[in-house]
Amino acid sequence: MTFSTDSATTTASPGPVVGLVVEAGLLTGLAATVGLSAGGWLAGVAYAMVLCGLLALGLRRAGMTAMGPANLVTFARALMVGGVTAMVVSSFTGPVHMAALVTLVGVALALDGVDGQVARRTGSSSALGARFDMEIDAFLILVMSVFVAGTFGWWTVAIGAYRYVFVAASWAAPWLTAQLPPKFSRKVVAATQGVALVVATSHLLPSWLAGAGLVVALASLSWSFGRDVLWLWTAERLRRAAAERVTLPIVPVQRQLVCQPAAAA
Numbered sequence: 001m002t003f004s005t006d007s008a009t010t011t012a013s014p015g016p017v018v019g020l021v022v023e024a025g026l027l028t029g030l031a032a033t034v035g036l037s038a039g040g041w042l043a044g045v046a047y048a049m050v051l052c053g054l055l056a057l058g059l060r061r062a063g064m065t066a067m068g069p070a071n072l073v074t075f076a077r078a079l080m081v082g083g084v085t086a087m088v089v090s091s092f093t094g095p096v097h098m099a100a101l102v103t104l105v106g107v108a109l110a111l112d113g114v115d116g117q118v119a120r121r122t123g124s125s126s127a128l129g130a131r132f133d134m135e136i137d138a139f140l141i142l143v144m145s146v147f148v149a150g151t152f153g154w155w156t157v158a159i160g161a162y163r164y165v166f167v168a169a170s171w172a173a174p175w176l177t178a179q180l181p182p183k184f185s186r187k188v189v190a191a192t193q194g195v196a197l198v199v200a201t202s203h204l205l206p207s208w209l210a211g212a213g214l215v216v217a218l219a220s221l222s223w224s225f226g227r228d229v230l231w232l233w234t235a236e237r238l239r240r241a242a243a244e245r246v247t248l249p250i251v252p253v254q255r256q257l258v259c260q261p262a263a264a265a
Contacts, residue, residue, distance in 0.1 A: 013059045015067040016052035019075055023048035026083045034097035040090030047082045062128045070119035071129050073111060078136045080108040088147045102202045108140060109194045137190065138163040144197040152200065152211050159193055159218050162225055175236035180228055189224040193217050
């Protein structure tokens, strides 16, 4: 199958279709070994279809005929998140195999830094890859924040919801979509969310200590988002002020004509 773009006709990447098959195999394996509920199956299948459909659309718009090594790593992580989603939804109606869940989440988070390194070393960095990686991270955090809510309370969902609330707010306030300056602290805060959620899920620490870790994770996330929103609002105010100075109407100065008395004859 071929897709027509503005400049050329490109062949669709087979990656998304292969991903559907791989996800189906992963869900089947989980169902056979640790068990999945009907709802878990449905959630896993729906996730796979949306994931692969959006990825195919993104590849088409980017004019990419192949996913590239970095995107393949991210895609592998994304398929693991599909298994995590199925298990979390299954936990709503029955016990979940904690070892399998923690393993899937741990591997998906561990590979988070790999795709970036692969992209830099192979020169395959792209806007699509960066967005793909970010959205998978955000969805995994959301799913895990929902899972730990059963133990620590629904306030933990705020950890995963921050990203989506920010996106929703940007629809009403487009200035929130402006480019932010790179910050290493932003990466540290993002990593903190994953670590805190994995620790809370694994039950390796006392409940009070794991809960304290989640509080710290939420506090750091609130600080990070608050700082970014403040920076974006300041930049927007400066932009508006500059635009007002440029568009300030110039009032022409009218020369006054003074009538001199005629000279006496």
